[in-house]
Amino acid sequence: MPTITKEKKQSEKPAKKRAQLKVLSVKEIVICALSGAVLGLAAPGINLWPIAWFGLAPLLLLIVSSKSGFTATARGFIFGTCFNLVYLNWYLGLQPLDWLGFNWWQGWLMACAAWMIVSMHQGILISLFALASYLIPVCESYLPKKISGVWRIPAFVLFPGLWVLILNKLGNAPSMLGVPWSMLEYTQYQQTQVIQVASIIGGIGVGFLIVLANVSVANLVATLHKKSTFKLLASDRPRTALIQLGVTALILVGAYVAGAWDSSRASVEATRHAAVLQGNINIDMQKTKRRWNPLDLFHHYQRLLTGARPGLIVYSESAMPVFFREHDDIVKAMGAQARSLKSDLVLGSMDRQSADSPYNSAFGITSDGKLLNTVYHKRYLVPFGEYPPAFIEYLPDWIRVLTNTPAGGGFAAGQDPAVLDLKSGKVAPLICFECISPELVASSTRHGGELLVNLSDLAWFHDSSIGEQMLAFSVFRAVENRRFFVFAANTGPSAIINPRGEICQRSRLNQDLLLEGSIGFISDMSIFSQWYR
Incomplete structure (x- = not known):
């Protein structure tokens, strides 16, 4: 009988430790990568939305195995x-980034670097979800179980709860430089009947339900697999897994019914006329030597407004890229325009209270030509794009140049959900990607906003799918708060969305036009608006 020496035993210990930290095999990497990429096909703009309801299941199985x-x-x-x-x-x-001084290959390099860095940042959050899901004792049922003296949390509660806690809330908080963009709920923006429950539980609740459905799929697959690999998610017999699938189906049906009930109570009466002025001022017209001055812009907008009906007219973000209140001639011209059109105006421009605190802002001008004293200052700033984080000072100049903004060194963040009290009604402005924040939009609604408007400039991203994804966010904000939502994008797509999330009018990309439609001003608050913080 062979003997094992003391030296051999000691050499086996570090070998075991190394085995625990071994690099993933090529097969594992390919499976993980392909599974993640397939789930990504559910994204707005690609719109293979059914994948979201089962595409996360492979990750859950990978975690428990x-x-x-x-x-x-x-x-x-x-x-x-x-x-x-x-x-x-x-x-x-x-x-291309030639307007920043980069040639074609440098532009591609910078775009790919930004794409990869942000994707990896979000990948880290999903890795934290995976680690937490692995470390917390879990069982495959809807109820907790005590196994071998250890209480285990139901996977049907743990996985959805961890997902929305880490992805929707903690990891993507502004203080963490987070941008909660690639959320699962937005994949369903075209399924308006499905997402009506967002007025009660919000988009975050819809995301919870999507993960719940994926847990049921993973539970069924693990049970039918009949191997120990997925035993933590496997029921003792297929019948149990089918019963739990039925429970999940009942929860989803209950959410659908609750949403339909709340939707039937929502006011969607459109009594006012509204228009979006889509100026289509491309990046060359903004940033290069060929840039348009305020007078050029004013005449361009004046031409597009010919024949506009009285009501509300919404311009895009930075429609006038100056410190608006410091230019009396522009203020007077815009006031005269409002009077001649008999329309309230919401305009994107800049404001400042001191030289070192410029704001990305939205102004209101009433139909009698008065500039409102209330000015909305953007609260949620884009890291690097609108403000340089503190550590940017230690990075090379070729990276620092990417923080280029109309204000030069970056914007200051606003603090208040200011509402513009116009003749038409009370308008709650949002600027650019603030529509990704359900917290900010709900706070604007609680502060009296009767109509939501978003002013955006997406010219930086040329002919990409970013506009479609921002429309998806806007659909959810409209449903959550039961408000009409006017989305005004400089280069499109612009849209008018009703409180049920239906896109009533929308424009195409890269066209200068006036998109017209009907809106309503609503004072009743949704259940979600009241409780979500």
């Missing part, structure tokens, strides 16, 4: 990064 926390984390990172690389493909639309 992991032999160490390191493996679970690595699998989650690869899955999450590839999911976001597909979802966030619009970052490639940043190029």
